[in-house]
Amino acid sequence: MRRPRPPRVHQARPGSPAERAGIKPGERLLQANGRAPRDYIEYRYLTAEPRVALMVEDGAGRRRRVLIEKRLDEDLGLRFTQDVFDGIRRCTNRCCFCFLAQLPKGLRPTLYLRDDDYRLSFLHGNFVTLTNPTPADRARIARLHLSPLYVSVHATEPQVRKTLFGRPTRDPLAEMKWLTARGIEFHTQIVVCPGVNDGVHLEQTVHDLAALHPGVRSIGVVPVGLTRHRRGLPKLQPLGPGLAEEILGQVRRWQRQLRRRLGSRLVFAADELYLAAGSALPGRRCYEGFWQLGNGIGGARLFLDELNHLPRLDVRGPLAVTLVTGKGAAGLVGLLARKLDMSPNVQAEVCVVSNRLFGSSVTTAGLLAGRDIARALQRSRSGEVVIVPASAIREGEGFLDGMRMEELARQVSVPVLAAGTPREAVRVLEQFDRDRSRT
DSSP states (O other), rough: OOOOOOOEEEETTTTTTHHHTOOOTOOOEEEEBBBOOOOOOHHHHHSSSSSSEEEEETTTEEEEEEEEEOOOOOOOOOOOOOOBBOOOBBOOOOTTOSGGGOSSSOOOGGOOBBOOOOOHHHOOOBBBBBSOOOHHHHHHHHTTTTEEEEEOOOOOHHHHHHHHHOOOOOHHHHHHHHHHHTOOOOEEEEEEEETTTTTTHHHHHHHHHHHHTTTTTEEEEEEEETTTTTTTTTOOOOHHHHHHHHHHHHHHHHHHHHEEEEEOOOEHOOOOOOOOOOOOOOOGGGTTTTTTGGGGGSHHHHHHHHTTTTOOOOOOOOOEEEEEEESHHHHHHHHHHHHHHSSEEEEEEEEEEOOOTTTTOOOOOOGHHHHHHHHHHHOOOSSEEEEEEEEGOTTTBBTSSOOOOOHHHHHTOOOOEEEHHHHHHHHHHHHHHHHHTTT
């Protein structure tokens, strides 16, 4: 285990015990109750007591001891620039479908980090492979009850896994079985690569994971993402409309069977599969707990449901809006544009952006680059204000290619806002209208 590096404070939440104690952004936490925490998880355990002693260091190297009294288990309110202090566990697999291996140079630096750390899985819902935890890690997961974890399984047959992962791997079912027996729950995913782990192999994987229910709470089935930068990687076929519909047929059958047998549909298909197949989205109840929204499963249904109850946009003067999206969600965003058009004084249009950075087979709005959006907007007549998908932007880093919202606005010569849902779109547009009425 690597020695922890003292984490740097990103924020002391206003009104929190840490903020009242005078801890400021930029300072480093050296110890909490006499120990140097290895990660945010250990930090929370060390600071759970009602009396906490911290050792902090400012930017000039001056150290001081801070005593804080609070309620039992109350959060101190500190947020750090990173959540793992002893080094992020890196992925050592060579997956034939790895999206990070298909990235060009010059994108946001954090995109190239191949993390495979169970702690980030617990804290943020990152998918990990469970191919690198040590026996001590496994015991820690059980002891601290780090649940749920998000696991990329992809296949359970050893030979298929070897093809997918690029090397022999340990049996994920054995790891998961040991942990589920100790109360740990899992949300799992299968990235479907046509000709490799689909068909009977997909059937076997779902069968094996379902046998671990209720420890396995969900199984997400998502299509492989292939960019135009697959140099030196095995040739893979994109998942077309026909295979998408075939997989959806399997998912529907499994859901019927598993619901009768287990009381849960358990298997859920990515929105991208429904959009690729041109198939109607399931109703809200079919997603149960919406366990894998961050994995692109269920967001389209929530978008439609929110759209059906969207209030009229209340603006004082004429407002022309351009909604930016990728090809995959063009139909959904088109419905939003028509809904906004029903509001007085509003004219909405959709700008569908072709993904030149990654290639035409990548249609997800969250993977649009700023320069591709700028190019598309410059070729079309954009309105007075542009709304881009919030999923395409990371706070403090901008779009995938590093372009910031301000730069995009300069290039297209109109204000640029971000929204992730229909209600967010209404909210930011009404705020924009209020702001322009005051100028």
